[in-house]
Amino acid sequence: MTTGAGLTAWQRFRKTFKRDGALHVMLLLPLLLLILYHYVPMAGIIIGFKNYKGTKGIFGSTWVGFENFQTLFQTSGFARALRNTVIIAVWKIVLQIAVPVSFSLLLNEMNSQGTKRVIQSIIYLPHFISWVIMASIVGTILSPATGVVNVLLEKITGNTIFFLGNNTWFRPVLIISSIWKNFGYSTIVYLAALAGVDPSLLEVAEIDGAGYWKRMLHVTLPSIVPTIILMSTLSIGNILNAGFDQVYNLLNSAVMETGDILDTMVYRYGITNSNYSISTVASLFKSSISMILMIISYRLAFRFSGYRLF
Amino acid sequence: MFKIKRNYRENTARRVFKVFNYCFCCLTALLCLAPMIHVMALSLSASKYVNSGMVLLVPKGLQLTAYKDLLAKEQFFISMWISVKRVLLGLVINMTVIILASYPLSKRSSEFAGRQVYVWIFIFSMLFGAGLIPTYLIVANTGLLNTIWALILPGAVQVSNIILLQNFMKALPDEISEAAFIDGAGHWRTLTQVILPLCKPSLAAISLFVMVGHWNDWFAGSIYMQSYKDYPLQTYLQTQIIDWSKTDIEYMDPEMLALKAAQSSTRSAQMFLAMIPILCVYPFLQKHFTKGIVMGSVKG
Structure with a gap:
């Protein structure tokens, strides 16, 4: 549609953003929920490499490396x-x-x-x-x-x-x-x-x-x-x-x-x-x-x- | 002459095949329907017939005792109400999220700079899940435990349904949204007034998936609700009809079996009542739904 001939990179960006702004806004809610309930929990996977104790929390528990994998496989x-x-x-x-x-x-x-x-x-x-x-x-x-x-x-x-x-x-x-x-x-x-x-x-x-x-x-x-x-x-x-x-x-x-x-x-x-x-x-x-x-x-x-x- | 004879012979074989085929297909259909009818028949039968395994598809010793007993089970109705609320709330939220995500992603990369980045964020969430415990910890930390939101928000973004809807939108002719833009409509107006009305078949199919999904889910309820008072219907049923039948398997003594038989009409009544909403929605949306699946799975 709009070609960016003769425009600086910044102008081009502003132009596409003006065109697509509404699309980014639409994706805001889905993305927020996806990040909160799919991506943030991925960080929680570190408890697999720790000896997780509820009382100490995720960050307070001690690191054990791959010990849990060993236990699991055995x-x-x-x-x-x-x-x-x-x-x-x-x-x-x-x-x-x-x-x-x-x-x-x-x-x-x-x-x-x-x-x-x-x-x-x-x-x-x-x-x-x-x-x-x-x-x-x-x-x-x-x-x-x-x-x-x-x-x-x-x-x-x-x-x-x-x-x-x-x-x-x-x-x-x-x-x-x-x-x-x-x-x-x-x-x-x-x-x-x-x-x-x-x-x-x-x-x-x-x-x-x-x-x-x-x-x-x-x-x-x-x-x-x-x-x-x-x-x-x-x-x-x-x-x-x-x-x-x-x-x-x-x-x-x-x-x-x-x-x-x-x-x-x-x-x-x-x-x-x-x-x-x-x-x-x-x-x-x-x-x-x-x-x-x-x-x-x-x-x-x-x-x-x-x-x-x- | 030879040809006519051959045709005749084939027709006889064909006729036999057709009769068998007809019977087979009808029997299979019956086999898919029978369990539902069986449960209904059990719930309406006198317990002595249920005990002896004599009830098949027709109730024997017709009685409504099971349903009367069920009226005394307050929690059944509380849980049913929780499920109804969940289905309605979930329908609104899931559909909003699905529509909001589908429209931008249905644009081509040339029309929407950055589409590819979003697509990968969605695809990766499909490929890799954090697992039960990390998700549980986040749900707990965001304060959703024991609230109805725990049943809705963690599963609010259903990528497979987003794919279905955005494929449907992609298949609409480009001229439609171009015309809307020439008439001065922005993305929001194009979506709500032009695109969505055209997506009705797909929206109907996806709404059915969403509603049935919420109605049938028992797992979220069982891990995110700590008190049985907050259980949605399927989670409540799970504690009533499944856990109980397990103990029966573990202790096969005659007394337990007798108790089981006495309660099995009530169990069946609960199962049947829980199926009714599905049986009611089914015929209405069924037509759209066939279109919806086919369109999503074999496109082009």
Whole structure:
């Protein structure tokens, strides 16, 4: 718009500032809140390098260097939590792509637009119910004495399974209930991509003699591959996010071996045991690795799909 | 001749597939709805049927005892009121912040010197978080503990929603704001009178996210509120339905189970009441919301 030809640097600055002043003012409140509650706490990470005592405050506590990291890595619960986190998260990531893709392909084969829309609206409803309530529903349904699933199991096999108190079953319960709650939400994205498939491509394929199956395999599926690639690359950043809200609300002492994740460990050390330094170090470990994973994932998403955050 | 025959055979297979597909899709939809109906049925059933696991989707021995018992639980309603206040206050504050941040960031760098610096400040806050304890200490030091502001201010800047809205604004034709500027409007007027009315679908979707997010959040309440009297609904529910079911898992004795069964109707009633607002808002904003997600996730 305005070119700065013939003006001094100061005049140019004043000119752009006069033009953009309102924009800077608009950003003032968001920025203030962001700095106060996101950036200032980052300074608080120093308590991870101190032996934090509430009575001495952040600055009065003594420095201990990397001692807290050593303590954390030597805790037997840490390796276990890291392993559980990655296993649970990777299963969730893979199924959270496979299930919605398959389901959107099936839904796309339905002719009746009305039914399709109703089903589509119903399947993402669970996404909006809190994990507190969902966890309680899961607990109710799977309850060994009165739950529907076990009542049926007992009729069929004569045995009941204590799903939430059993190390073999706990992870599958987490993964399946998470997919069940969230698959409908991702399905929307794939359905939108499917709606964009060029009908003339399908017609051409039909004239060439391709049946329904061949058309799906060679025309429909390839046209949503870019979306699948984008969603997969973006989910790389979640490898250390096993889902705190869900796991915390289902976790119990019987299944710590397979169910304790990094986030629940951070919570337990920080809030339950008031060991602020160890908790901070554990979350610092998690955030640092997550940051690297997210940078990788955004880079890949940009390279493969031209995806940009802003 | 061959072609006709082939088509016919495919049609039979196709028809079978379609019937199966139809049933499968409907069953899946039912499976997503069933738990909500199940909870409602449990809350309306007599406890002897609930005990024996006989209630599925239809209430057995219809009764309202659970809801009557619930009326005696004063804290449930206090917490619900706290949640309502939180949703309204949070909606105003979050949306203000989201709109104020989205408009400047939707400008191109050539139109807004310094945009890139702001963008990086926002992106970095998404990539790296300080963690539970450092954030807690700041919230405590700014005097927010035990106030409703602790549930709102720390999460007031939702970068993912800012990204959604600024993408929507970017997609509007440049001519619109250029015309507004020629007519003499500044940035503020352009934003409030020209841009915002055009962003309605996106604003509707984001408002839904924000409201549901505040309604469903239990964690902030559980760490920033020291007395259960200040708990928002989900935090209160968490102490009522989750902690309790854990002790049940830990001590599997028959007496505990009997107690659990007696209380499970009341639990279900609380769960169902907490879901109702979501079920009410859902159909209205659902249409906008689909547009909103799709626009944000697969643009271009």
